[in-house]
Amino acid sequence: MQGPPASLRQRLILSGLLSVALLALACRPPAPPPARPLLDDLHQPDLLIEAARLDHRPSLDGHRFLAGWWPWRDGEGRVRLNPLEGGSRLEIVQLAARPRRLVLDLAGGTGGEVAVRFGDRLLAQAPVEATIELPLPADLPLGRVPLDLTFSGSRDVALAGAAVRPVAHPGEIERVGDEIHQQGTSLLEAVRPVAGRHRLTGRFVPPPAPAPDQRFVLRVEDATGRPLVERSWPDNGLRGAFDLTFDAPPAPGWRRIRLLAQGAGPAATWHDLRWEGGTQPTTPRAAAGAETTAPTTERPKLVVLYVLDALRADALGAYGSPRGASPTLDRLAQEGWLFANHRSTAPNTLPSTKALLTGHAPRFRGGWKIPADGLPTLAEQFADAGYRTGLFSGNVYVSPTYGTDRGFEHAALVDGGTTGPVNDNAARIHAAAEAWLDTLPATASVFLYLHTIHPHNPYTPPEPLRSRFAPRGPSAIDGATETLLDVQRGRRTLADGDRERLRGLYAGALAYNDQQIGHLLDALAERFAPQDTVLAVTSDHGEELFDHGGLLHGYTLYREMIEIPLILWAPGRLAPRRIAAATDTTDLHATLRGLVVSGEPAGRNLLASQWSPQPVRFAAAASVPGGIFSARSDRLELIFAPRQGLGWGQGDGLGRSKQPVYLFDLEGDPEQRLNLAGDGRPEAAWLRERLRAWIESGRPAEDGATPPAEDEETRRQLEALGYL
Numbered sequence: 001m002q003g004p005p006a007s008l009r010q011r012l013i014l015s016g017l018l019s020v021a022l023l024a025l026a027c028r029p030p031a032p033p034p035a036r037p038l039l040d041d042l043h044q045p046d047l048l049i050e051a052a053r054l055d056h057r058p059s060l061d062g063h064r065f066l067a068g069w070w071p072w073r074d075g076e077g078r079v080r081l082n083p084l085e086g087g088s089r090l091e092i093v094q095l096a097a098r099p100r101r102l103v104l105d106l107a108g109g110t111g112g113e114v115a116v117r118f119g120d121r122l123l124a125q126a127p128v129e130a131t132i133e134l135p136l137p138a139d140l141p142l143g144r145v146p147l148d149l150t151f152s153g154s155r156d157v158a159l160a161g162a163a164v165r166p167v168a169h170p171g172e173i174e175r176v177g178d179e180i181h182q183q184g185t186s187l188l189e190a191v192r193p194v195a196g197r198h199r200l201t202g203r204f205v206p207p208p209a210p211a212p213d214q215r216f217v218l219r220v221e222d223a224t225g226r227p228l229v230e231r232s233w234p235d236n237g238l239r240g241a242f243d244l245t246f247d248a249p250p251a252p253g254w255r256r257i258r259l260l261a262q263g264a265g266p267a268a269t270w271h272d273l274r275w276e277g278g279t280q281p282t283t284p285r286a287a288a289g290a291e292t293t294a295p296t297t298e299r300p301k302l303v304v305l306y307v308l309d310a311l312r313a314d315a316l317g318a319y320g321s322p323r324g325a326s327p328t329l330d331r332l333a334q335e336g337w338l339f340a341n342h343r344s345t346a347p348n349t350l351p352s353t354k355a356l357l358t359g360h361a362p363r364f365r366g367g368w369k370i371p372a373d374g375l376p377t378l379a380e381q382f383a384d385a386g387y388r389t390g391l392f393s394g395n396v397y398v399s400p401t402y403g404t405d406r407g408f409e410h411a412a413l414v415d416g417g418t419t420g421p422v423n424d425n426a427a428r429i430h431a432a433a434e435a436w437l438d439t440l441p442a443t444a445s446v447f448l449y450l451h452t453i454h455p456h457n458p459y460t461p462p463e464p465l466r467s468r469f470a471p472r473g474p475s476a477i478d479g480a481t482e483t484l485l486d487v488q489r490g491r492r493t494l495a496d497g498d499r500e501r502l503r504g505l506y507a508g509a510l511a512y513n514d515q516q517i518g519h520l521l522d523a524l525a526e527r528f529a530p531q532d533t534v535l536a537v538t539s540d541h542g543e544e545l546f547d548h549g550g551l552l553h554g555y556t557l558y559r560e561m562i563e564i565p566l567i568l569w570a571p572g573r574l575a576p577r578r579i580a581a582a583t584d585t586t587d588l589h590a591t592l593r594g595l596v597v598s599g600e601p602a603g604r605n606l607l608a609s610q611w612s613p614q615p616v617r618f619a620a621a622a623s624v625p626g627g628i629f630s631a632r633s634d635r636l637e638l639i640f641a642p643r644q645g646l647g648w649g650q651g652d653g654l655g656r657s658k659q660p661v662y663l664f665d666l667e668g669d670p671e672q673r674l675n676l677a678g679d680g681r682p683e684a685a686w687l688r689e690r691l692r693a694w695i696e697s698g699r700p701a702e703d704g705a706t707p708p709a710e711d712e713e714t715r716r717q718l719e720a721l722g723y724l
Contacts, residue, residue, distance in 0.1 A: 035201070038190055038257065038273040039175055044692035045190035046685065048093045048143060050167040056081070058642040058660030060688050062093040062144050066677045067659045069159075071646040079646065080107050081159040087150045089678050092164045094145050095185050096262060097138045100164055102147065104132040107160040112153025118145065128154045136164070141225075142260070143189055146678030169264040180259065182216070183207070183267035188259040191686040193615070198277035200246040200257065204270055206233055211265030218270075220246055223254040223682050233268070244273075254682035300570065301532035302524065303382070303595060305449045307356075308513055309349060309395055309456035310553055312542030313342065313563045315510055323504075325469060325511040328518040329537060329567065336535075336569035337577055339606075343584045343617050343632070344541045347561045348554040350397040351622045352540040352585060353404050353451075359589040362705075363629065363698030366622025370403035371704035378592055379407025382447035385596035388440055392433045394418070394425040394453035396717040402708050408449070410436055418453055418481070418720040423460045423509060425453040426516040434523050446528075450520075454513035455543070457481045457552065457722055461508035469511060470504030473497060479505035481722045488551045488653040499546050506545060531572035534595065538588060539564040548672070549655025552722065555621065556650040557630040557639050558672055562619050568606070579606075581613040582634070616690045620698075631691035637664045637672070638687040640695075 039045065051063045056071070056079045058064070068088030069081040081088075092102070102116060106128070115125035116134045124134040128151065151157050171186025180188065192198075200220060207214065217232040229246045233239070248255070259270060313319045316326045318333035319340070346352040351366030358375040362368075370377070379389045391398070391408040394415070398404045405411035414429045429452055440446065459479025461469070470479075475497035477483060484502075486492040517537075524533065542561045544550040553561060566588060568574060587604045594605035604611040621628035626644035630637060639662040641649050649658040661677040663684055676684075710718070718724045 035199075035274040035276040037178060038200070038202075038275050039180070041697065042693055043190065043689040044696065045188055045689050046143070047173045048095065048187040048189065049170050050093050050095050050164070050185060051170075052165070052167050053161055053163040054090055054092070056161075058640070058648045060640055060661070060692055062091055064660070065090050065162075066146065066661055067675050068149075070658050071648070073646065074107070078107075078160070083149060083151050083157055083159065087148050089146055089148050090162060091678055092145050092147060093187075094140045094142060095187055095260065096168055097140075099138045100136045100166065102134040102136055103163045103165060104134070104149075105160045105162070106130055106132070107158040109151070109154050109157030111155060112151060114154070115150045115152070117148045117150070123147075128157065141680075142258070143187060144678075144680065146680070168262070171261055172267070174267075178272045180270040180273065181267040182259060182261045182270065184261060184264055186261050189685070190257045191682045191689065192255050192257065192275055193253075193683075193686060194248070194250075194255055194277065195252045196250045196277055198248050198250075198255065198275070200244060200273065200275055202244045202271055202273035203241060204231070204233060204244065204268065205241045206239065206268050207266040209266060210268075211263060213263040214265040214268075215260075215262045216268050217258070217260040217262075218244065219258045219260065220248075221256045221258070223256075225256075228255070254686070256682055256685070299385075299445070299595060300534040300573070301445050302528040302534070303387070303447045303592065304524070304533070304535045305356075305378070305447075305592060306517070306535065306537045307353075307398075307449070307451045308510070308537070308539050309451065309453050310541060310543045311455055311510065311539035311564060312545075312560050313539075313565045314560070315455065315507065316565050318567070319565060321507075323469065323507045325507040326514045328514045328521075329565070332535070332537060332569045333565075333567045335571065335576055336567055337574050337579055337606075339566040339568075339579050339581075339583050341580060341582045342538070342564055342566035342588075343562050343582070343619065344539070344564045345585045345619050346623075347541045347557060347619070347621050347628075348623055349395050349540045350402055350404070351620070353398050355585045356538075356540070356589055357404060357406075359586050359593070360701050361586060361618065361620060361698070362622040362702055363620045363695055364622055364627060365702045365705045366620070366624075367708075368702075368705035369401075369708050370406055371706065372403065372406065374704050375701070377407045378589060379405075379447065379449070381407075381593050381597050383407055383409065385445075387445045387447045387596070389447045389449075390433065390436050391449045391451075392429045392436075393449075393451040394429055395451055395456070395721065396714055398449075398451045399714075401710065401714050412436070413717075415717055415720075418458060418717075421460060422462045423453060423458050423512075424462065426513045427519075430516055430520045430523070434520075437527055451540075452513055452516075453721070455506050455509035457484050459484070459502065459505035459509045461505065461512040465508040465511045465515075466505070469508035470501050473501075475501040477501050479509070481720065484551060485722055490653060502551075503545050506543065533570065534573065535567075535569040536588060536592060537565065537567040537569070538585075544655070546655070548651070548657070550651045551654055552652075555624060555628070555652040557619050557621060557628055558650070559637075559666075559670075562630070582617055584614075584617050584619075616687065616694075618691070618694045620695075627695075629691055629695055631687045631694065632666075633683060633687060635665065635667055636681075636683055636687055637666055638662070638684065638691055639664075640691060 048062050054063050066089040068084045109128050113127050116123045168185035171184025173186050174181045219230045220228045317330040344352050345355045345361035351362045355361040357377045383389050389408045391411040399413045458481045477498045547560045591606040617632050619630040626642050628641045630639045648660040663676040664672040
């Protein structure tokens with residue numbers, strides 16, 4: 001029988017060789033992930049020493065007062081702390097196993113006793129006196145140790161200070177390039193998430209002339225504290241340098257890396273410590289929606305960015321609200337893409353708008369102008385791509401005064417409805433935008449930014465919406481800004497039903513804007529074909545509606561303040577879907593920019609063929625002096641609220657809290673009621689590293705910002721919105 005032709009034989013041979021090659025590739029172990037320095041720009045790990053006294057100033061370091069203290073100054077300006085009912089927590093650092101004493105200095109307090117606990121373990125108790133010494137056992141864990149104090153039967157206790165004695169020789173840790181120099185008694189502690197293969201590599205070089213009692217230890221632990229590897233110097237006669245190579249089994253979880261130095265003497269050096277393969281463990285909720293595909297890459301003729309001011313996500317039916325205030329937006333969510341876990345980067349308008357327009361979330365200068373020569377704005381990007389750009393805003397923070405008009409050829413501040421009996425700002429903004437569109441050529445491509453004062457205060461919707469959502473009953477309170485400020489600042493006591501009526505007025509304000517959006521869509525459809533339109537509907541921040549006792553916005557980073565809606569609606573471009581992956585304002589910036597700019601900007605383009613959920617989302621109350629900062633993973637949220645002076649905590653007026661640090665388990669406590677600050681779980685330590693690094697990384701991008709020049713008209717409008 002004759003064989004196949006020569007050409008066919010060649011193809012078969014090539015096919016066989018290709019199959020063998022593919023099989024070899026399939027059997028080859030996957031390439032190791034890229035190594036990153038253990039100390040990189042994304043993390044600022046703990047650098048701990050044993051200190052004599054605890055610092056009154058809020059910090060993310062060890063040796064601090066945590067939860068359950070009310071700070072104040074006496075007549076001579078000295079800081080005093082009153083312990084709150086339910087107990088108070090502080091944090092110490094322990095770097096060597098030996099008995100110690102917690103010393104409390106009181107500036108007031110009579111009778112009763114104080115008890116100190118570590119977890120469920122009672123460590124000591126003593127009568128309340130001017131100076132109290134509480135013995136601490138030698139077997140407390142290494143590193144940060146949270147201690148809970150309970151004062152029982154005591155009155156008028158005022159703590160002047162606290163200290164732990166004795167303390168070890170204070171150490172130093174210095175980073176020089178890819179080297180870590182460590183001496184004295186000190187601990188560098190880093191936490192990394194892992195989901196597969198991971199490795200730690202590096203080299204240790206001991207001091208050139210070590211002291212007799214010096215010791216250096218590298219230890220890697222799992223989430224339970226079980227040691228996976230430990231290398232110490234000197235050990236078993238080893239006195240020279242040694243290389244580090246730690247390979248771990250591909251078990252998902254958390255790894256805690258500790259570099260411990262003990263004893264006074266010269267510094268040792270850790271060279272080029274690198275971590276390979278650490279990735280955030282994913283959950284089905286975080287991974288869902290990570291792949292998205294837009295059916296067309298043709299540029300839309302009309303792009304509308306629509307921002308409803310102070311709209312929290314859970315006010316929409318699409319996000320679970322039963323009030324029925326948002327039928328138009330709910331329809332858009334059903335027809336487009338609904339992002340179920342979208343967050344703002346700020347609790348107030350100006351910093352969140354700056355993040356939306358530039359892709360950079362301010363950390364410190366939230367109330368300052370967008371610099372004229374700073375990061376490119378969305379409007380500039382669209383203008384460069386040939387779009388006509390128009391801004392129509394009811395909030396003075398989104399106006400030329402604050403530089404948020406940069407790149408818009410037409411910017412109109414539409415002041416309407418914030419001082420009268422009815423807030424009709426949305427209708428006025430839509431009318432102004434439609435009039436401007438009528439001046440443009442029919443062939444023009446347009447980027448339109450609309451920012452309405454709904455459901456932002458005043459909560460004064462027209463009838464019949466007012467009666468439908470907030471019928472008069474046991475309460476007749478109105479939603480005027482002056483009334484809301486009186487409530488917030490304690491000048492007005494709420495009667496039965498007042499809170500629910502205010503929530504209803506807020507819903508009515510949303511319902512009014514929702515109706516107007518329906519009219520706007522009809523008007524736009526007369527000018528642009530739906531398949532040529534991309535509409536993004538979102539908010540700048542949420543609103544407090546007594547969830548944590550407070551009202552209005554700007555001074556907290558709780559979920560009701562930061563969780564906002566995001567709907568992308570583009571008929572013929574985006575098939576309906578619900579995306580569970582976590583997103584934020586900077587991602588929306590990247591997505592809109594990606595419509596006209598090739599390449600990946602800061603953030604993630606949610607219309608790209610693939611994007612990966614970020615393991616941490618950040619937010620900052622950058623307009624608050626001293627700041628409030630947040631880092632959130634899928635499971636935990638860490639909020640650091642140092643603010644200014646002794647004003648630490650969250651809130652303004654009603655619902656004010658005085659905790660410098662908050663930690664919430666969002667799975668077990670979705671309403672954020674139980675502050676777990678000081679919890680030692682590795683994920684909390686990792687969030688602390690990420691938050692410290694994020695705070696510091698924001699400074700260079702804000703150097704060019706300048707304070708705004710606020711004229712009388714600007715101040716009048718700010719006052720009408722309740723900002724002054």
